[in-house]
Amino acid sequence: MAKPACLIIVTGMPGSGKDEFIKVCVEEGFKDLHMGNAVRKYAAMSNIAISDADIGKFATAEREKFGKDIWAKRTLMDIDAPLIVIDGLRSYEELEYFMKEAETEQFYLFAIFANRKTRLERIVKRNRNDDVHSLEELIRRDNRELDWGVGKAIVLSDKMLVNDSSLDLFRLESRSAIREILGKNC
DSSP states (O other): OOOOOOEEEEEEEEEESHHHHHHHHTTTEEEEEEEHHHHHHHHHHHHOOSHHHHHHHEEEEHHHHHHHHHHHHHHTTTTSSSEEEEEEEEEEHHHHHHHHHOOOOOEEEEEEOOOOOHHHHHHHHHOOOTTTHHHHHHHHHHHHHHHHHHHHHHTOOEEEEEEEEHHHHHHHHHHHHHHHHTTTTT
């Protein structure tokens, strides 16, 4: 693991716009790491089916077996650039792990917020293999992620971006927030 000069961690509920925020970070020179990719990688190594329910059960089981910060540990091993943005923080324990182990003075936690109706529309539109397809499934997923502690992570964020209007406006607000950070000696 390389020591990053600047580390941005992103949290939020499914479909809130975290990936769009990450795209802007990448455009501004950050390398992106997704905790969900670590989950999917380890799930594939364990022959777990790629569905929301199966991946969720696997992620929960790994947290129970190895600790609530297991996905942070597995993601942090892949840091290899000075500017890093990590998507997928789901618990206070993961936040604590990153704060303690990332060895960077420029650490920022961003929360991305959008209401449930908007998030469901976005999730259905993006149509990923491991996504939910109905309001009932989204409620179950939200509850699972809230049980993991994502609500506490959101509340503890350094900055919250509300993503409830146009994509262009959200990208503009994201770019402004990222450039502000880059101006702080990142």
